[in-house]
Amino acid sequence: MSTIKEVAAEAKVSVATVSRVINNNGYVNEETRKKVLQAISTLNYMPNEVARSLFKKQSKTIALIVPDIKNPFFPEIARAIEDVMSSQEYTLILCNSDGKVEKEIMYLDAMKQKYVDGIIIVTSTLTPKHIETRDIPIVALDRKISPDIPSVTVNNYEGARQAVQYLKKIGCQKIAHIRGPHAISNADERYKGFMKEVENEPWFHPELVVNGNYNVLETTEATKGLLTKYPDIDGIFAGNDYMAIGVLKAAVQLGIRIPEELSLIGFDGIQLSQLTNPEITTMAQPIYELGLTAAEQLLEMIEGKPLVQLHHHFEVKLMDGQSTKR
Structure with a gap:
């Protein structure tokens, strides 16, 4: 591998001049610049990026x-x-x-x-x-x-509220939430948005909220337990689309039809939500x-x-x- 000294020798200039050309730093006349660039091409010289990083920090x-x-x-x-x-x-x-x-x-x-x-x-x-x-x-x-x-x-809080409002609008009578991990701010904000819309509903019970930990496999098992205990749930707001996919899997395993028997809405708007069957309704982030x-x-x-x-x-x-x- 060629060195900067060999480039300087080939171009018949100093190492400092080659450095100025490579880094586009300082004055070099056009004829000299062309000589240096030709020498770099002839020798197939590649600047040492590690050394450059150490020098420039x-x-x-x-x-x-x-x-x-x-x-x-x-x-x-x-x-x-x-x-x-x-x-x-x-x-x-x-x-x-x-x-x-x-x-x-x-x-x-x-x-x-x-x-x-x-x-x-x-x-x-x-x-x-x-x-x-x-x-x-x-x-x-x-x-x-x-x-x-x-x-x-x-705006996670408002997005969650809108998700639950939409489930109510289409006729859901008992809505559950698959939340993300505790102490993660966006999961907590989405949970709070959900709670704002359901806490005063006569049908609401704290057990209608389960943790999927933003994990598709954990969500599948948590949803199966939730729907087995409360088979009259007809709407689920999943805290993100990745968990919504876990809800889809749980519904298939339990023989529950989506959306005929259970409406599902996620959060994020990832491309994968458009590739599932059925496609997932979601609160899409930009x-x-x-x-x-x-x-x-x-x-x-x-x-x-x-x-x-x-x-x-x-x-x-x-x-x-x-x-x-x-």
Whole structure:
């Protein structure tokens, strides 16, 4: 593999001149620039990005830390972020934390050591202190960390209320909720939105809320237990589309027809919800826009620009599928 010294020798210039051409930094006359570029092409020279990162303490790389890459919501978010970053010649590193604070801290430290330029993180465990002590641009996505840390989120509470209101509108008389994990802010907000709409209903009982932990297999088993104990449930609001798929599976195993006997609505609007049979009615987040906005925020922070808006808060909207009565 050729070295920068060999390029300099081939072009009959100094190593510093080659460096200025490669980094587009400092004046080099056009004739000399052409000689250097020709030498780079002749020798098939590839700049050492690791060495460049160590020298500049930046790497044209950002990290995305998510709690569960198996949840289809996060790959869709990652696609939007990657589109923005690649257009600016940044590389994206994807990290799966399993929602564990020790893994999130490990990734923060590892990315800092690798001179990653910034991080987008989905977390319910990190505190502002974890962020402030690491001195690296960070944007919180899907879940806020603190009022002082930039974030991109949606109105989970209102979206959940609208989901339950829709189930009532189409005639559901007993509605259950498959909620996400406790202490995860968006799951808690969706639960609170559900409760606002049902807590004063004569048919409501706390056992109509079960935890699917944002996991499709756990949701399948939890739903089977719920529908076996309360066979008169005719509506379910699942806290995300991934769990809604678990509800579909449970209904099939119990011989319950959707939507004829049970109406189902999810939350997120992932593409997979349109590929199930029946297609899932859902409260759709603007997923691509969320990722794009988080990426643009991070780029502004990396470039040292002041953020015009610290927190971006989007609304969700009903995407009518086939899993609810007409």
